[in-house]
Amino acid sequence: MDMKIKIVDVATKAGVAPATVSRVLNDSSKVTPKTKAKVMKIINELGYQPNAAAKNLRSQKTMTIGVVVPDISNSYFSEVIKGIGNIAYSKKYKVVICDTENNAEKELEFLNLLTTRTIDGVIMVAPMLSNEIILNFADHEYSIGIVGRQIDHERIPCILTDNVKFSMQVISHLVGLGHREIAIINGSSHAVDSSNRLEGYLKALKEHQIPFHPELIENGDFNETGGYEAFKRLLAKKIRFSAVYSANDEMALGVYRACSEHGIQIPMQLAVVGVDNNRISKYLNPPLSTVNQPKYTMGALLVEKLIDMMNENEDAENRILKVESELLIRGSSDYKIKGRE
Amino acid sequence: MDMKIKIVDVATKAGVAPATVSRVLNDSSKVTPKTKAKVMKIINELGYQPNAAAKNLRSQKTMTIGVVVPDISNSYFSEVIKGIGNIAYSKKYKVVICDTENNAEKELEFLNLLTTRTIDGVIMVAPMLSNEIILNFADHEYSIGIVGRQIDHERIPCILTDNVKFSMQVISHLVGLGHREIAIINGSSHAVDSSNRLEGYLKALKEHQIPFHPELIENGDFNETGGYEAFKRLLAKKIRFSAVYSANDEMALGVYRACSEHGIQIPMQLAVVGVDNNRISKYLNPPLSTVNQPKYTMGALLVEKLIDMMNENEDAENRILKVESELLIRGSSDYKIKGRE
DNA sequence: AGTTAGAATGAAAACGATTTCAATATAGTA
DNA sequence: TACTATATTGAAATCGTTTTCATTCTAACT
Structure with a gap:
């Protein structure tokens, strides 16, 4: 050459x-x-x-930030990545991506790029690792940002939506349609998101003076299959419910599949509401009601904050960023019913 | 710290x-x-x-490869990325991703990471840049691999499917259903893929002794909107056609939208077939017939070949990798009809 | 013109690993 | 035991920048 x-x-x-x-x-x-x-x-x-390596070595920075996501082919995450990528790019940063495929070990291993100084900082989207581990990295002065969870450490910027709030909106919407037995397919029970969504669910029931039935709670793994199986378990219980709140759209896909297998009509016999506004959702039959989070914006705002903090342009005051979600009512929950055996 | x-x-x-x-x-x-x-x-x-930078500087490699895609949120590309990522990861390589958002300049700028030695090699998925520019990089001994196009240079590994072949399969399938006026919404007219798909289209017509009507050809931009607009242009011509072959599923989405606006029933009044087997396609109503390419495998095989070539483990003999596509017949083309005015 | 403050430039150290080449230790053989 | 061939180890050079610190230049002022 x-x-x-x-x-x-x-x-x-x-x-x-x-x-x-x-x-x-x-x-x-x-x-x-x-x-x-x-x-x-x-x-x-x-x-x-x-030469980049020489530059990096001497200047002690790489101008690249890492992004860890559970599944790059999920449109939720790819939108977040787009937001991160565009802003990072405009600030001369490169982005290296890790698709963990829901594997916590891979997530942890990726954080090693921080310790080898391959990347200057990392953004974890819906991390699987415990707060403890993440806090430990932050304690060692590594730059970490979190999308979708709040972690309390003055060096960690976070961006999130109010899970309790939008969950209450979902339930209220369903109650408004006449539903009183509302099942919830939540994420894995130890995830913070899940407990917040459950909290919103319970709070809304209380507000509407609807009795709570613990059997109406099931947990999935945020995948289509997990939703499918959780819904089958609900059916197996032979209890009455006329609506399902699924913690994400992906699992709602599984609900749709199970319904089609059992000849259950959506929304006439069952209302379904998801979360994420996945690219697929509006193309479903019927289109899926869902909670839209400003994914692109979340990625963009967080990376901006993280870069600012890395360069110490910013005080740590407002490191917790909150954005609003919006309930999109579509065909899967636009029908007033009485209930279902 | x-x-x-x-x-x-x-x-x-x-x-x-x-x-x-x-x-x-x-x-x-x-x-x-x-x-x-x-x-x-x-x-x-x-x-x-x-320390990574010191290591990179001394050893003259970075153990990272770049991947350029037109749109990371398109499941076609994210699947390819998954394949690349997993194999690269297993070979200790990192992956930097660039979402060009269909912007050729951004694509070109990303290639600069090669010249600054930020990355050891790059994989371009469905590149927008001309062969000329890409060849020039290869001439300067940079390592480049291509997914979805064939470029003739002994240093450039490529992986692709036979566009002519599967296009013929699509058309034959439609002819088998009784269609004789088949429209095609192709990609942008200067793309190599497009000309191959058109070639397959024409070849199949000839084989079935069906006259060719140039008015039945339209070009889109591979996006939903492009497909929508192209289909509207077809309708505006007031010519008879009973089937549409869309060069990708994304554009078929636009066809669906236009059909629903015009009250055209799929597949009774119009058969639709796409390409890519986008994640969305099987959830459409009716499910979209499409050509499935082994996306994950394509990414995986190509990155493996590229890494081998970078490390000179391989002769340049079989640098052109071909994989088979498969026509998935679904609800959008399972109905025998006579034609449509 | 002479002095000096400040701006522009250069020389050389530093970043932290790998790698070459020389030196030493080890084992094998006579 | 002495010698040789080989396997381990170490010293120092090297990768290509940025940055510190010293030096030179410029221009402004007395």
Whole structure:
């Protein structure tokens, strides 16, 4: 290949010192317009590109941030990534992505890129790791941001929506349609999101003076299959319910499948509401009611905050970012019914 | 933060030279089991992690490969990425992703990571850049792999399916259902894929002795909106056609929308077949017939080949990888009809 | 013109690993 | 035991920048 040209090559050809070339490129210290022009001319002539590794080594930063997501093919996460990517890109940061496939070990291993200084910071979207582990990294001065969960550490920016609040909205909406036996297919029971959503569910029931039946709670794994199986378990209990609140759209997909197998008509016999506004949801038959979170914005705002904090442009005051969700009522819950055996 | 420990710290504490520690870590040259154990013990004790930038600089590689896709939220691309990511990961490579949002400039700019040595190689999925530009990079000894297009350069591995072949299958399938006026919504007219798909379309018509009507061809931009608009243009021509072959599922989504607006029944009044087997397709109403490409496998095989070629483990003989596609017949084309005005 | 403050530039150190090459230890053979 | 061939180890160079600190230049002021 063509011998890679180095900063010293540019320097000698331009008749200056390497330091000057560096200064031209990073316009840090002042350089005379004249020498700047001279150096730039040579840089273009030679097509010089600074070596990233050398730069990283000397400057002690890599200008890249990592993003860990449970599943890149889920549109929720890919939208968040888009937001992160665009903002990062505009600030000259690169983005390396890790799709953990819901594997906590892989998530942990990815965090090692922090310790090897391969990345300057990391954004964890709906992390699987315990707060404890994450806090430990933050204690060691690594930069971490979280999407979708709140972690209390002054170095960790978080962005989230109010799970309790929108869950109450969902339930209220269903109650408004006449439902009183409302099942919930929640995420895995130890996830913080899940407990918040359950809290909203319970709070709303209470508000509407509807008795709570513990049998109406099931947990899935946030996947289509998990939703399918959870719904089958609900059916097996032979209890009355006329609506299902699914903790995400993906699991609602499983509910749809089970319903079609059992000949249950949505929304006439069963109302369904999900969360996430997955790309698929509006194309379902009937279109799925869901809670829309501003995914792109969440990614964008958080990465901005994280970069600011990394560069110490920001006080740690408002490191908890909250955004509003919105209930989208579609065909899967637009029908007033009485109930179902 | 805790003072980052370096290889020399490990070395002194273990009573050996830095070189030995390096050898233990990279088990290249032989080290006595005894000293190896001694060094490993200290490494673990101190929790030593080698600095990536220093490593990259000295070894002249970064162990990361870049991936450029037009749209990360399209399940076609995210599946390819999954395949790439998993294999790369297993070979100790990191993956940097660039979502170009169909922006050719962004694609070009990303290739700069090659010249700055930020990445060791790059995989372009359905690239927008001209062959010329890509070939130029390859000529400068940069490692590039292509998914979904064939580029003739001994250094560029490619993986693709036979567009002509599966297009013929699609058309034959439609003809088998009794269709004789078959419209095609192709990709942008200058894309190689598009011309291949058109070739397959024409070839199949000829084979079945069906006259070709140029008005039945429209081009979209591979997005929902593009498909919608292309279909509207077809309708505006007031010509007879009873089936549409859409160059991807995304555009077929637009066809569905237009049909629902115009009260056109799929598949009774119009058969629709797409390409890609997008995650959404089987959930549509009716489910969309489509051509499935082994996306995950394509990503996986190509990255494997690319890495092999980068490390010169491989001759350049079989750098063109071909995989089979499969026509999935679903509800959007399972109805025999005569035609439509 | 001479002095000096401040700006522009250069020389050399530093970043933290790998790798080459020389030196030493080990084992095998006579 | 002495010698040689080989396997381990260490010293020092190296990768290509940025940055510190010293030096030179410029211009402004007396």
